[in-house]
Amino acid sequence: MYTTLISATDLAAHVTDSQWVILDCRHDLLNPDAGSKAFAAGHIQNARFASIDNDLSGAKTGPDGIFRGRHPLPERAALIETLRSWGVSDDTQVVGYDAHGGMYAARLWWLLRWIGHPAVAVLDGGLAAWQAVGEPLVLPVAPSARGTITERPSLTQAVSVNEVVANLAIQARTVVDARAADRYRGENEIVDPVGGHIPGARNRFFKDNLAADGRFKDATQLKAEWTPLFASAPQAIMQCGSGVTACHNLLALEVAGLPGAALYPGSWSEWCADAARPVATGAG
Template sequence: MKDFDLLIDIDELFKNLKNPNFRIIDTRFLLSDTTLGYKQYQLNHLPKAVYAHLDNDLSSNVTSKTGRHPLPKINALIDRIEGWGISNDSQVIIYDQSNGSIASRLWWMFRWLGHNKVAILNGGFNKWIENEHNVTNEKISVRKGVFRYTKNNLSVLKTKDIEKNLISESFVLFDARDNDRFLGINEPIDDKAGHIPSSVNLPFNKFLNKDGTWKSIKEIRKIWDNLDISNNTYGVMCGSGVTACHLIVSALIADIPEPRLYVGSWSKWIVDPRHPIEKIT
């Protein structure tokens, strides 16, 4: 059976709905209403799908020293994964409302745990409905999985790495937030506006079509080709380490070296008042 490790289209998932090895996770979430995603899930969701909450399942507790979505402890995350009925041989499919902005975070986290049989539903819930496939409000009951963490070669950027890079400029740091937030014109979420000096704005939705699906491989490669990553050393960030994962998906679609994720991102950077900030004046 073919493994899916980046994207899966609607028709391909539909063909595999009865495949006992497929596990589906709904990650719909809205920052401005953190209860909405689960309410939507209860109303209707894809067959076989369980629900994962960005704040409660895909992040650990926020403190005065963390960003808004710090990574959970590995053991706690494994407990969640097993509770979703997932084992090491499972093919995991993740979806959100449409554009993959939340699904990409969990996709990256599975790979962080060494599990590469994980893919994002291209176009998400909206595309599934558009194709007139069935949804359900059935409460899903699954048998607990057996999942073992395996060492991977994914590396993350820590705040100290970003601090050192301000001097060394040894890698390019791409920021996935929209241009207004990057420039500091508008900041609806975090306490401070602006961006990390020398970082480059690359909004994640630049890689998307209007319907929330990823652009063609050719189009995605063209975007990356116009950016300065000639030394193949680069990192990605966003507001809290979520939509930055979307840039990682787009990089792998383009078949270029994988960037490192600054998990804390902007919300972690601004915790320390000594950190420099740039914004439009």
């Protein structure tokens, strides 16, 4: 069972395995149709397309009319139904991939663990690694039998905006922002209406989890880089712009042997939507 990362070589050996489901998570925050168009132009054999906006996120506005961020968590029942439509059952090995170093596939990884499914991994190095070992991309979309996955006890933690607000006063948890340093500082913000970061948050750009070849750094190096950011991983909160790339940091922590940090799903997009919440700018 693969629970964090899988190599291109190992995945290639299972593309026709009926107990495996491969999901293409390619996406572009500024061009929502880019992922589906890329999938239509060529994908890993037997893969299905998983839309970050439509399949791996829920409604942006809750029943109370309050904005929940750009990529709020989907309803659990809706996610279960989507996974079943892709052929996922309780004994299925799920593998997600993208063309962005796991930037989007990590969201799938976290969501599967959120509903209690441990057998989920991210293709290490993504499509670049797949093609580097000589594996092809194909055009046909293979049919799939309906799956029977059920919800089980969650393997992850999530915190609400109110919990993050409460943490401002006591600083019991270290908040880590996965966005690029310029956006963290409040510069060059092109996605959200307000630039800056949650007061007290520290910055760890998700791409810093990757080696020069686009694969994740090894566990020893990741642990050495992450440990100084907080005293105890279970007391940390991971966030980003909309709860997507924060999952990349959570995956890195799992690889490093530092599990237990929580995701703030609404992240900066939810936080900055209320002018009453404080905003920090600059390097710290």
